[in-house]
Amino acid sequence: MNDKMELTPLTERFVLHFGEMGSRWGVNRTVGQIYALLFIAPEPLNADEIAETLGFSRSNVSMGMKELMSWRLARLLHRPGDRREYFEAPKDIWEIFRTLAEEKRKREIEPTLSMLRDALLEIPQTDNERHAQARMREMHELIEMATVWFDEVQRLSPETLEGLMRLGAKVQKVLGFTDKLRGKD
Amino acid sequence: MNDKMELTPLTERFVLHFGEMGSRWGVNRTVGQIYALLFIAPEPLNADEIAETLGFSRSNVSMGMKELMSWRLARLLHRPGDRREYFEAPKDIWEIFRTLAEEKRKREIEPTLSMLRDALLEIPQTDNERHAQARMREMHELIEMATVWFDEVQRLSPETLEGLMRLGAKVQKVLGFTDKLRGKD
DNA sequence: ATGAAGTTTCAAAAATTTCTGAAACTATAG
DNA sequence: CTATAGTTTCAGAAATTTTTGAAACTTCAT
Known part of the structure; x- marks a missing residue:
């Protein structure tokens, strides 16, 4: 019934990594893995698909989604003619x-x-x-x-920011130079 | 023997807060509290003073210090004629x-x-x-x-950086304006 | 109203992390 | 070399966090 989105070695590595890093980032393994999965999924997923793909219990996924939504790292959506809730990660x-x-x-x-x-x-x-x-x-x-x-x-x-960052190197050079003149660092 | 640095209500609140926030920042309660204590201590402290002040076991403090040093948030020093190791938090x-x-x-x-x-x-x-x-x-x-x-x-x-940040407001205004002209956010 | 499909809650089990005390280790003074 | 003051390690106890399955709840179509 549910199209357990198959994980290839490539995607699995990504998902597992996010699970492991989760604790360092302040979320648990479930939350980390779910986010990673949503991030690379080409389509929104429903909770059962997520549970099956990652091998977590349905309730664990429910808790995890609540947390992800509280971080605004996942949003809820519905598909016409389907009562289930679908989730996706913000694209931008x-x-x-x-x-x-x-x-x-x-x-x-x-x-x-x-x-x-x-x-x-x-x-x-x-x-x-x-x-x-x-x-x-x-x-x-x-x-x-x-x-x-x-x-x-x-x-x-984003555009401005990206520009500013690219500019960063130049600003840095100039400022680094004045710093040296003033004998700091 | 050890001058358990007394915590006043003011300093205690600070220390307890760091203990609680620790988990969100990726360290445990012990490490958070030790760091807070070192941060506000007017003098370097030795491990026994830390253990007594905070009510942790001596070994727990030892572990905590190891972790703090690995974050470079504490440095080790010695006092003349005293074999014990003293710790302080970087001042700047x-x-x-x-x-x-x-x-x-x-x-x-x-x-x-x-x-x-x-x-x-x-x-x-x-x-x-x-x-x-x-x-x-x-x-x-x-x-x-x-x-x-x-x-x-x-x-x-630091000086340059501080200046840059204070400048930030102005840069922002100019850039925000051009953004609007270009119709972005 | 009823029931089917889906979601959430919650108490308990499992897993993980933190904390401790005792033992092992290290360095130094005598 | 020995005794002592100090530090670290480590295995188990304690505490906390994560995960689960079952029950409760919600929503909607009939």
Whole structure:
């Protein structure tokens, strides 16, 4: 009934790799493999096809899809005359890049920023606290600056961004030169 | 004997936060907490002080330090007339930022790049494989470009970088404007 | 309303990761 | 060389995370 999308050695390697890397990227094996599969699939897949292809239980796939959707790395769609839910990965790789950056920021950076903001409001009571707070302030400033900057870069269109990156090498040369003149690095 | 560096509510909150976030950042609670403690400590600490302050076993701290050193987020030093090993976190927050980016790239990006390079050398046997490979090529190109660019940015001195980031807002406005003229986003 | 097709939830099993204490190891002072 | 202060390793215990199957739920066509 379900066309278990066959994995060739080539595609299997890709899928397994994403499964293994998953833990380093903060998702589990199931989620990593599902994403990889959707990424290379020429057509949207339904949950049963995914489960069968990857050899996971149906419920595991359901959990995994929930997680992938929360990362906005998969979207849901329906085919006319078919009640099942189909999934696909966003096609545009720049869009994926942005989405990922946004989500990572929300989950991995924002909570820390807000903890730091709170901590910086307290009145330090001892020398140690004063020192600790000064360090926290440095950290806060760097993160804030980096995220503001990243925001701005992110708002650029892929074309512009691509251009900027290609330009990067040149900018770097000039700046690297002035750095040397000023005796830094 | 060991001056268990007392944690005040302020510093404790910081340390516990890093412990909790650890898992999202790819390290365990112990490692997260140790790093936070070293980061705000006004003086280098020895392993026993760390273990006592945080309430971890001595061996757990030993493992944690090994991991932190492998991330280059802690360095070892000795005090005259004291045989114990002392640890401190790098002070310069820009340096930390770079180190982290380098290590993350080595662990989270390079393996994928090399898998992709291999996969792209294969001759696709079917339509599905041809499609999969095309997707992989897109992914490979994006990652490659992003890392090359990041490399370059990373080579800049903190001062230059800081200046560039502050400049960012202006660049963005100009570019955003041209984008609009060209009808992109 | 009923039932068939599909999806989600959830408690428990399986797997993995983290943490510990004891033993092994290392280096140095005497 | 020996005793001691310190560090690392490692096998098992504890904790956490992942995965599953069965039951509950939802939706829609009849």
